[in-house]
Amino acid sequence: MPSAESWATTVDSTAPVMHAMAVCTATEYNLDAVRTRLGQGWTELPTLASDVLHLHAAVLTEDGHAEGEVFVFGYGVFVAWGSEPKRVAAAFMTKVLGRPVTLTPAATRASALGGTGYAATVPLDGEKRARGQPEVMPYQRPEVEEMDYIEDPNDTPDVAPAASVAATPVPAAAPxxxxxxKLTEVVDTVLAHPELSQKWARRxxxxxxxxxxxxxxxxxxxxxxxxxxxxxxxxxxxxxxxxxxxxxxxxxxxxxxxxxxxxxxxxxxxxxxxxxxxxxxxxxxxxxxxxxxxxxxxxxxxxxxxxxxxxxxxxxxxxxxxxxxxxxxxxxxxxxxxxxxxxxxxxxxxxxxxxxxxxxxxxxxxxxxxxxxxxxxxxxxxxxxxxxxxxxxxxxxxxxxxxxxxxxxxxxxxxSAEHRHALKARAALVTCLDALGNLEATLHAGETAVRTVDAAFQKRIVHHVVAEQNRLVAEFHDRDLRPLGESLGQIKAQIRTFFDQVPYWSLFYRLDRLALDLRAHLRSHVLSEAETRMAFAAGRFAEGLQYLYADVHAALGELRAVPVSGSTAIAAAPPKAAMSNDAASDAAEPAPSVDAVEELTDVEPIPASDAVPSTSASTVSPSTMSSVDLAVEPMRVVLDHLQDVVEKGHVTHGTLTDPFILSNTVWKHRAQYEQGEYAETMRARAESLVIQAVLAQVGTVAATGFAVAQGVEAVYAVPAGIAVAVSGMQWMKAQWGKLEEQFVRSTSEVQEGMRKDLLEQYHKLIDERLTVPMSNLADLYDQALTDEVQRLVDRLEQVHVQRARVQHLLDELQS
Structure with a gap:
């Protein structure tokens, strides 16, 4: 700080003496009320503090014209300066504070100091002013301090002369x-975001x-x-x-x-x-x-x-x-x-x-x-x-x-160069801040769009696959297995018809061709309808798979076209109106072209190397996509991959290599009737029964003859032998009936075994052709969804950090 002596030697003694006046009129000022009382000739200028008003005065007074500047401080003090600070102070008190001030001539002081030649008389009542008035707890007699000063010609001021006004918060600019x-670093950081639209990248x-x-x-x-x-x-x-x-x-x-x-x-x-x-x-x-x-x-x-x-x-x-x-x-x-x-x-x-x-x-x-x-x-x-x-x-x-x-x-x-630098710096930083705000809104909209895709995926694909699987299983149970039980019931009826046609006593002469007769009787009835029904069931299953894979493929294609404009609204960070308008125009923005505005406002077009980079896996040019499209493009790449998976699965799993796989299961059980052990077992047991019956009859005859030979009267021996022979035939009939019931019961076991084998085979088809491929598809999608949401969250965190960085630079610039 220069000493008084240095000032005396450096300041031109012929420089004009300037005047200022500080006035304290109240405990504090209601600055909002001061603003409301500013009339014609009073202009509010920007300041760096919230408790200070900077005013420019160019007003008419009762005795002439007053021009100058006034600083109004919230603690009840205002400072006026200019060519005639007393006139400005009196005008401020009279027209703004509402305290009439009368200027009286003071020629002696005016001639001595070069002032206005007036002194002020301020009548006050000392009462507390009403709410909404500029002054809070006004003083009855204001405190006034007058100051004289001389401008230092060796000091280059940061502001224009007293009559001029300061710019919108203009800080002392850094070099x-x-x-x-710093700006280049910020710009590089902003342009590194692939989700930034071409429009904002150019800006x-x-x-x-x-x-x-x-x-x-x-x-x-x-x-x-x-x-x-x-x-x-x-x-x-x-x-x-x-x-x-x-x-x-x-x-x-x-x-x-x-x-x-x-x-x-x-x-x-x-x-x-x-x-x-x-x-x-x-x-x-x-x-x-x-x-x-x-x-x-x-x-x-x-x-x-x-x-x-x-x-x-x-x-x-x-x-x-x-x-x-x-x-x-x-x-x-x-x-x-x-x-x-x-x-x-x-x-x-x-x-x-x-x-x-x-x-x-x-x-x-x-x-x-x-x-x-x-x-x-x-x-x-x-x-x-x-x-x-x-x-x-x-x-x-x-x-x-x-x-x-x-x-x-x-x-x-x-x-001044300092003011221009500061304003240009602020404009550049605010553009970066707006771009980050737009990017943040884009990422939020992208996250919302991804959530929308997830909800649609669950509804259009997951629920549809589960519903189709349940439909196929239920249709197989109701349409195919239930009629199969009826076919097996017909088998039982045919078996009983066969036993009715082959009475027990006919076994003595039909035993040799008994198995052949049973096979011939059952060949035209046993499970032939079931085989045909299972062939149709396999065909319906294959048809259902074809339609399901086609539906899933089409649904993935629809989900890829994320309905950004219809399902999500970009609620942009400040500035809201500019963001929403830009976002709306970005959504429909065509490939960028150098129009008249860009051609005359850009020194030269942005090099291709500085354009927003595209997603590596994407086949769509970023210039044709909106900013939200860029945000969700990685998810669309995943959906494209899932479409390829479904397309390949359509060929691998969506068709049946063996259309008779279910019919073969029925044929296996039918063969047990026609060529299997069932007929032979029945013939062997019938043969054993015949042998036992013959032996019983032969034994009965022998026993009767022996009894007669031993002296038993024939009248007693013969009836007894006949009775034993009849009993033997009745026993043979009962055993033949038991054989019939055992054979009929065996059909129930076959029915349950065949039902179990058919269900096992059908569910195996469901698992191999539908459940497992679609579960793998859902797992791929879930992992991709988790990764995409996390990527957007990480991007948002980066944007928040970068916005804070830019805001810090703005604060530094302003302070």
């Missing part, structure tokens, strides 16, 4: 080279090429018929004595207009963009881009692209609209986080300007809804024109038009 390195890449030494780029956005042309002409001070833009009502065009400084006046159209070069404009360090009027912008995404290619937004509205129109509100709410200035034209059309203008300006601030202070300036282009052409007749017209305040604000923003 451009150091920041460019971020353009931000990386920001020329920090170039003029400040200001984008002018408005609706039609808000005196935009007149405003730009007055800001440029009508270079060469003529308007740059037409001022007639409805003269706005749908073309983009770019205005910059040139050696000679030049006006030409190149690919739909009008390029205007003007000599000696009032703001030489600004390049202007005039966007088409909002109703003429069919796609706000194109306007958002222009926003990302400029450093500051000048939003123009009028007192009738005050940013309340839907397009205006959508645009400013989307971009209020960027460096923005709002000009409200038509203030001279208000009937009671002093009362109505603060209300209009408050309405504009409410529409902005931003936590950062956005300068809002009331403008009268008519008064500005009067000031320029009839200055001698109306000396106060310029001050009350608001144009000088707006011009000073823009001059401050563009006048």
């Amino acid at each position: 451009a080279t150091s920041f460019r390195e 971020v890449a353009y931000a990386a090429e920001t020329d920090f030494d170039a003029p400040l780029r200001v984008l002018v956005v408005s609706e039609k018929n808000v005196s935009r042309g007149a405003l730009i002409n007055t800001l440029l001070d009508y270079p060469a004595g003529k308007p740059v833009l037409p001022e007639q009502w409805g003269a706005e065009t749908k073309e983009i207009i770019k205005i910059s400084k040139g050696e000679v006046w030049q006006d030409e159209a190149v690919d739909g963009v009008r390029l205007i070069k003007v000599p000696t404009p009032a703001l030489p360090d600004i390049e202007w881009t005039i966007a088409p009027a909002l109703p003429d912008v069919t796609d706000l995404s194109d306007l958002n692209t222009l926003v990302t290619k400029n450093d500051v937004i000048l939003a123009v509205t009028d007192t009738a609209r005050h940013l309340a129109r839907s397009r205006e509100a959508q645009f400013v709410s989307a971009h209020a986080h960027r460096s923005m200035v709002v000009a409200v034209t038509g203030i001279d059309s208000l009937n009671r300007e002093a009362e109505e203008l603060p209300v209009v300006l408050d309405a504009v601030r409410a529409q902005l809804g931003a936590t950062r202070a956005v300068p809002v300036v009331g403008i009268s282009t008519r008064r500005a024109a009067v000031a320029q052409y009839l200055a001698s007749n109306d000396p106060d017209a310029a001050a009350t038009s608001g144009v000088p305040a707006l011009r000073d604000l823009l001059a401050t923003m563009s006048g």
